[in-house]
Amino acid sequence: MMKQNQKGLTLKQSGWIFCAALLVLPCLNTLIFTVYVNISSLRYAFTDDRTGLFTWANFETAFLSFQDTSGGDSLFSALGNTLQYFLAEILIIPISVALTFFLFKRIAGYNAFRIIFFLPSIIPGLVWVTAYKEIMSMNGVLGQLMEAIGQPMEVGVFKNPETATPALVAYTMWLGLAGGMLYYFSAMSRIPDSIFEAALIDGFGPIREIFQIVLPLIGPTIGTLLLLKIAGFIGATGPILLFTKGAAGTQTLNFILYYRVLEDPTGGIGVVSAIGIIMTVISLPLAFGSRFMINKYLPSIEY
Numbered sequence: 199m200m201k202q203n204q205k206g207l208t209l210k211q212s213g214w215i216f217c218a219a220l221l222v223l224p225c226l227n228t229l230i231f232t233v234y235v236n237i238s239s240l241r242y243a244f245t246d247d248r249t250g251l252f253t254w255a256n257f258e259t260a261f262l263s264f265q266d267t268s269g270g271d272s273l274f275s276a277l278g279n280t281l282q283y284f285l286a287e288i289l290i291i292p293i294s295v296a297l298t299f300f301l302f303k304r305i306a307g308y309n310a311f312r313i314i315f316f317l318p319s320i321i322p323g324l325v326w327v328t329a330y331k332e333i334m335s336m337n338g339v340l341g342q343l344m345e346a347i348g349q350p351m352e353v354g355v356f357k358n359p360e361t362a363t364p365a366l367v368a369y370t371m372w373l374g375l376a377g378g379m380l381y382y383f384s385a386m387s388r389i390p391d392s393i394f395e396a397a398l399i400d401g402f403g404p405i406r407e408i409f410q411i412v413l414p415l416i417g418p419t420i421g422t423l424l425l426l427k428i429a430g431f432i433g434a435t436g437p438i439l440l441f442t443k444g445a446a447g448t449q450t451l452n453f454i455l456y457y458r459v460l461e462d463p464t465g466g467i468g469v470v471s472a473i474g475i476i477m478t479v480i481s482l483p484l485a486f487g488s489r490f491m492i493n494k495y496l497p498s499i500e501y
Contacts, residue, residue, distance in 0.1 A: 243471035256472035263473070273454060273473070279363050280450045283434035286367045287374065287427045291420065294378040299408050301379070302386045319376040327440045330369055331356070359447035366448060370436040378423060385416035414499060421496035429485040432477045451477065 246253040263273045297315060301308045318326055333339045334355040344351050355361045389412070397407055413420075427434075435450040442448045444457060455470050 239471040239474055242468045243475050245468055247466050247468045253468075256466070256468040257476070259466075259469045260472040260476055263469070273451070275447060276449045276451050276454045279448065280432065280434050280452070282363060282367050283370060283436055283450060284427070284431040286371050287434060288424070290371055290374050290378060291424060291427075293371075294375055295382050295413070295416075295420065296408075297375065298379045298382040298386065299404075299412060302383060303404065315379065316376045318373045323373070323437070324440070326369075326373065327437060331441065334365055356442050356448075357446055362442055362446040362448045366436045366438065366441060369441075381419055381423060382416060385419040386412060389415050417496035418498045421492040425485070425489055425492055428488040429481065431484075432481050 243256055244252055244254075246255065264277070265274075297311070301312055331338075335341055336351050336354050340355065341351050352358075355365045393411060393415075394407070397411055402410070433452050435452040438444055438448050438450065438453050444453055449457070451473075455473065458470050459467055
């Protein structure tokens with residue numbers, strides 16, 4: 199006879215109810231914000247905004263938008279900015295691995311560096327935005343430094359199209375270091391001490407240790423994070439709303455689609471949906487191809 203609780207439910211039934219309660223919110227979230235949103239995007243992409251009839255015009259307008267290279271607010275310019283953020287995310291990976299190895303081996307001064315790199319993750323982002331704006335302003339540290347060397351700034355960094363996006367990318371890289379380092383530190387901590395002891399006996403230095411031991415063993419972790427970044431390269435962006443609100447040619451694809459839907463009444467949700475489908479079609483083969491290459495050159499190693 200199976201044991202029952204005070205409500206007359208068996209242990210197995212209670213377990214199923216607990217699992218259902220645990221999964222209901224994630225399932226609703228997926229249904230609403232993934233399934234429903236994607237189905238709606240498909241419907242809007244093939245629907246005329248005015249008549250509600252089937253049309254290919256949204257895709258024609260989307261392709262024409264990419265061909266327009268004039269101005270800093272064009273889709274072509276936004277795609278270029280998006281690629282800058284994406285390349286910065288890729289560049290963060292080797293930097294994060296090197297810094298994590300530095301902290302993992304507890305090299306002299308690692309406590310100070312740990313504070314420097316993880317402090318941005320603790321303090322609210324709005325504080326860093328305000329501080330970064332002040333540092334990069336004409337009256338801030340950078341402005342005074344440029345004036346001291348005889349090269350005064352004519353306009354602020356975030357008002358100059360030539361410097362606004364690079365400054366935002368640099369900010370994103372700095373604040374993005376700590377997130378990846380947690381994954382790499384966890385992967386390095388799983389490596390048995392006996393492997394490092396054997397390497398020490400064989401005369402391995404730090405360089406040989408990281409390239410011949412650490413990188414091969416944490417390769418699957420690096421590969422997973424790299425694949426996620428490649429698969430989501432269309433969505434690569436930065437804190438544009440907090441710094442420039444899209445001015446000075448800082449718009450990315452994510453931002454420009456957001457602006458066209460919520461701020462620009464003439465943008466047309468059908469065209470925006472068509473642009474999203476086009477970028478998905480481009481990114482899917484890239485993601486699958488990257489997955490094949492990553493599995494081939496960064497295979498999972500059991501230890």
